[in-house]
Amino acid sequence: MKKMIGTSLLLFGVIAFGQSKEDSLQFRKISTEILNNGKGYAELKELTKTIGHRLSGSEAYEKSVQWAEQKLRDAGADKVWLQEVTIPVWVRGKESLHIKTSGGTWKNIKMLSLGNSERTGGKDVFGEIIMVKSMEEYDLLPAEKVKDKIVFFNYPFNQENVQTFISYRDAGAYRRTAASLTAKKGGKFAIIRSLSSAFDDVPHTGNMRYDENVSKIPAVTIGSTSADELESLLKAHSVTAKLNSNCGMKGEKLSHSVIGEISGKKDQSVIVVGGHLDSWDVGEGAHDDGAGIVQSIEVLRTFKKLGIQNNHTIRAVCFANEENGTKGGKQYGKTVKEKNEKHLFAIESDAGGYSPRGISLEMNDDHRNQIKSWGHLFLPYGVYNFEGKYSGSDIAPLHEMGVPTAELVPEPQRYFDIHHTAEDTFEKVNRRELLLGATVMTQLIYMIDKNW
Template identity: 45%
Template structure:
């Protein structure tokens, strides 16, 4: 068989020339389309950031929510005031639909300010800052005084046994791990002692529980948070309180010097019957795929010690701002976009569960959900609960965020309220990830107030969320 030189064969074959030209044109066209799309996306993302930073409303909203309404513990009057305020503000945005979704929530009240002291000997006492954990039963009238036994975690209780624990106050003193850069990982490593510490200590005859605050900073602010008694009967439940990090270190040092010291604390908290509250929902109807739903949200309730500016007032106003920014720049989404302001994330997750339940009952096709519930600090990026194909698509958008110093696009958790929307396939869940190094200085404490939030950081977060929502709407899920 005679071999034909490559050059001669190519030049003498009109068909091959036409094939080459066709492939070249298709490749060039695809590259040109991608380049054009990237440029268009870049322009829209720039518009979003400009609108948020120059004409944003998130900080103004947060000012009102924090300073005119304040802490919004579910079931409280302030929580209801927040519902009414949010419904009014969303209606003023001119959305296609705004409504309230009824949900029954727990009602727990703190009562008068808690009081505690360490007693080294009769008449010699040192006051320390404490606060009741959310859901705790009260102390007996006049307070509870007992010897203290210090542990670093729940697992130590079994080793000590009933003999050493009965009649005492268990003092959980495992700190957050300061060497962990991911502070939410440090939080997760010790929050079990707050949530389940009372339940487990009661099994060994403890009369009360004191828990070191979930805080990486040394200060005098005790941090509250949810706790559970599991299946304990009312007679078996024991009071549980958080102690500030400075107070915990003092108590620990004094126990080393004198293991016989006693701790006295007084709390008047109370759990009531469930009451009705609401998720607040606003929607822009999609122009192309109206039956595909994208959600952005945060939780409207907060703890009662501060005004809940970081947790989660910031997430609320940033989520509202997403829809306002779309309307501001004239963007009409292909898919229906909802802002959902969830009620009762802090001590029950009733709002998130109710929204997911009704969505399933109605057969609604949710394809994407984004939550902001990590504070109003400088945004770093997002974590995603999704498959590899969707993660790769999202990571291909990183160059669009690079000018705004957004770099974190990794697999991980999303958000508690949107978690119930998760299904086997067909949805991407995401959580905004701001810089977290200062978050637990304020989390669930009295210093979580409006003055702790930086206006520019808050607005950058809102723009970052809006940009991701735009891209997810434009390209859909894989």
């Protein structure tokens, strides 16, 4: 009996070793194909240079829908379709912010209205600036000190975190809530220091929202050096600001997410790989999230090109409206529920097209441990970190329905230098780094397709 167990264990070991070797060879085939022949970098150049930024609701976004449809066909998808999504429309319009110290002249400050912010309505809005360095400091201010003032939330991005996403989430509260907080105490508008890891003068836009029952006053953001300069000025003098902005919500519109799939050979349950097709209305949306889009398309292309027999349906989803509403992700989840489509797994790439370092896993321990047990296969591709427990916002509705979800975790040091800015351009993306991200997602999907 003992001997039999020994033999069985040995046999199991041999099979496991054989499997591992086979998988390791398949991993290498995938990386070789993508690093040599990957189309993602050239496609990202097209998307960023011929279409550019593409806020959902814009004409550029509609062009990107057509573009993605074509690229999914080119990649060899068996089926490509558009999914209707009703999206909120927000437009920026002309805008400017000026400041003046007593007796001085008006000085123009580089700025951006935050996404979803309302306008000054074509008028100049004036007021004295008061600065706070933190939420706590703001909470202590009595309403009469804020009334008719401009509140400058000068909370810096914490440079100490190696994981920059922690600092981003930390400072994110200011971007989301500054306008409502200011309105509640009677302020005229809010200025926030950009959520930026860089020490430059580039303003970073991004989503904000209004609490219910508050006056929808404008919220704008300025770059790090402008914020530092304003802080210095405020230490010496009172400073008046003048804002003129024309942004605002313009109702809703029917638009689309773009979906392509290769059919499962044994089973029609679905594995999703995705990113978001929309971007903010500045820069080119290269890292955020053109990268995730071309990587997702690359996954399909590679399965087809290598002739990998996928058991399950593999579906690339280019979600609409992640930036200012996540309506694409929500609609996708809703449709899955309505159609009762079984989903096996979903992974999102929405943290930049940098070298992969890990895969964050939002799933039960059995699934997590199984994926971790494949860690040695990923190590030669620089992927070592499976400790994260979150996944992306567009696949959150799938996760809520019980689908195991994941996110590609790339190198995070550069992302918040350029995130949501005019600087998020194709030139900031490296071909090999981008393609390695696609490689790792293809490898993971190969393993899940084979083993789940």
